[in-house]
Amino acid sequence: MQGLDTRLAQLEHKRRTLPELAEAEKVDQRLADLRDVLVAAQTAEGDVAREQKKAEADVEQVVNRAVRDRQMLQSGRGSAKDLENIQHELQTLAKRQSDLEDVVLEVMERRETAQNRVTEMTVQRDEAQTRRDEVAAAIAEATGAVDRDVAAVTAERATIAGVLPEDLLALYERIRAAEFGVGAAALRRRRCEGCQLELDISEVNAIKAKPADEVVRHEACGRILVRVPDSGL
Ligand SMILES: [Zn+2]
Numbered sequence: 001m002q003g004l005d006t007r008l009a010q011l012e013h014k015r016r017t018l019p020e021l022a023e024a025e026k027v028d029q030r031l032a033d034l035r036d037v038l039v040a041a042q043t044a045e046g047d048v049a050r051e052q053k054k055a056e057a058d059v060e061q062v063v064n065r066a067v068r069d070r071q072m073l074q075s076g077r078g079s080a081k082d083l084e085n086i087q088h089e090l091q092t093l094a095k096r097q098s099d100l101e102d103v104v105l106e107v108m109e110r111r112e113t114a115q116n117r118v119t120e121m122t123v124q125r126d127e128a129q130t131r132r133d134e135v136a137a138a139i140a141e142a143t144g145a146v147d148r149d150v151a152a153v154t155a156e157r158a159t160i161a162g163v164l165p166e167d168l169l170a171l172y173e174r175i176r177a178a179e180f181g182v183g184a185a186a187l188r189r190r191r192c193e194g195c196q197l198e199l200d201i202s203e204v205n206a207i208k209a210k211p212a213d214e215v216v217r218h219e220a221c222g223r224i225l226v227r228v229p230d231s232g233l
Pocket of ligand 1: 193194196218220223
């Protein structure tokens with residue numbers, strides 16, 4: 001019974017400390033980081049996209065103005081002074097257009113870089129998500145295996161509990177609850193394997209004098225002592 005209970009405790013420990021759980025924690029952290037980075041990259045890309053729109057609108061404005069100026073020139077309306085001013089403005093506009101087009105090109109380059117980063121981060125995020133799914137499946141599988149072992153050991157335990165005297169089982173459970181999961185321990189070479197203390201000779205002799213079917217307990221720790229061939233009695 002104690003062997004089975006120890007096994008059950010080990011299985012619960014195994015379930016809580018599956019290496020896949022630590023891996024899942026790591027991947028979750030990475031996934032959260034990548035989501036943040038991706039949001040930042042998308043925000044940055046959006047900012048540059050707006051910048052590009054603005055720069056293109058600036059160019060358009062200058063181009064439209066130049067078109068109007070040329071129409072004005074072609075119409076021949078206005079004084080010679082007006083026409084001269086328009087000629088001058090057209091020169092200024094051409095220079096301005098060229099400068100603004102440089103700005104557009106520069107913004108487009110930055111936008112491409114930003115878009116590449118979004119793409120790259122999306123790929124990394126997707127990879128991390130795939131890994132997370134794999135780890136989740138591995139956890140489910142490992143947990144399932146532990147559950148099956150627990151079920152088998154629990155069934156075996158029920159069988160043994162069914163044949164143990166009720167008062168002995170109650171005593172065992174009481175000690176087990178109080179003594180860190182160990183209610184019964186082998187007495188081996190005069191040593192209690194529950195608390196690891198060696199029994200003094202008078203206690204050994206007292207146990208020796210008792211019938212083999214009498215329940216004996218270690219005075220020091222209170223655990224039920226199970227006599228085995230090399231108990232040293
Ligand atoms: Zn003991």
